Amino acid sequence: MNKRELQRQQTRATILTAADHIYAAHGFIRPSTQMIAKEAGVAHGTVFLHFQSQEKLILAVIEHLGMALTAQIHEASEPGHSLSDILRTHLDAIEASEALYTHLILDLPQLPEEAQQTVIGIQSVIAHHMDQVIGQLKKEKKIKDLSFSFLFTTWIGLIHYYLMNRRLFAPHGSVLAFYKDQLIANFIKLLEVDCK
Amino acid sequence: MKQCIACGMPMKKIDDYPLGDTTKDYCKFCARPDGSMQNYDEKLSSMTQFIIRTQGLNPGVAQKSAAFMMSKLPAWKSNSDD
Ligand SMILES: [Zn+2]
Numbered sequence: 001m002n003k004r005e006l007q008r009q010q011t012r013a014t015i016l017t018a019a020d021h022i023y024a025a026h027g028f029i030r031p032s033t034q035m036i037a038k039e040a041g042v043a044h045g046t047v048f049l050h051f052q053s054q055e056k057l058i059l060a061v062i063e064h065l066g067m068a069l070t071a072q073i074h075e076a077s078e079p080g081h082s083l084s085d086i087l088r089t090h091l092d093a094i095e096a097s098e099a100l101y102t103h104l105i106l107d108l109p110q111l112p113e114e115a116q117q118t119v120i121g122i123q124s125v126i127a128h129h130m131d132q133v134i135g136q137l138k139k140e141k142k143i144k145d146l147s148f149s150f151l152f153t154t155w156i157g158l159i160h161y162y163l164m165n166r167r168l169f170a171p172h173g174s175v176l177a178f179y180k181d182q183l184i185a186n187f188i189k190l191l192e193v194d195c196k
Numbered sequence: 197m198k199q200c201i202a203c204g205m206p207m208k209k210i211d212d213y214p215l216g217d218t219t220k221d222y223c224k225f226c227a228r229p230d231g232s233m234q235n236y237d238e239k240l241s242s243m244t245q246f247i248i249r250t251q252g253l254n255p256g257v258a259q260k261s262a263a264f265m266m267s268k269l270p271a272w273k274s275n276s277d278d
Contacts, residue, residue, distance in 0.1 A: 117264040
């Protein structure tokens, strides 16, 4: 790679990191590209040289988040993991980018369709790992006979409710750092078949 | 460690490969019973069905999302619209 190309890629990465910080702090809708250029320490026009439009920049940040989350979930998932291990892997991955992920969920109705599809992609990865374990637990009659999609949307709904209302649950810090253990433990309790 | 070119899943152990063939670049979930790789329409259909079954989404939304995910993967990049 020549020096010019290297420099071009470095500038692109700098803008992406700056955008990541700004969107994590203020959401995707309000910040201007000027704000991001300032944060990145580049001229305003440079942002468009690399990302053409504000929408393309937003989608690049979201795609990057999606790749980071799915890589972390795949990486941390091992054969033989329990349901609790998998749920923890999911929450650990979200917690690593909690502010940005929360804004993605909150702003989703106002973002392009691709943002929604990226979220469905992240969910497909965690669903794939959960599916393997849930199938086995169902066979062994250790958990209730509920459809996978009901169980999955219940889990996602629960997590997203806490994240979207973080001001109510953890106004000064990470919702997941505080609630992760009890969310996992209680969700599993809900599914478990009572052994009397 | 290789990553499946057709669905993105990392292949960590022999069991992840089609018929245990580690020379393949795709995983067992992207293979036909004879070990060959599914084509675009087969993969689109199986991924759509997976999304419907696991996330309960509307079939049209599920198919659009599956096509979007596939457009980001090396095996299907040439099939995407952009
Ligand atoms: Zn695959």
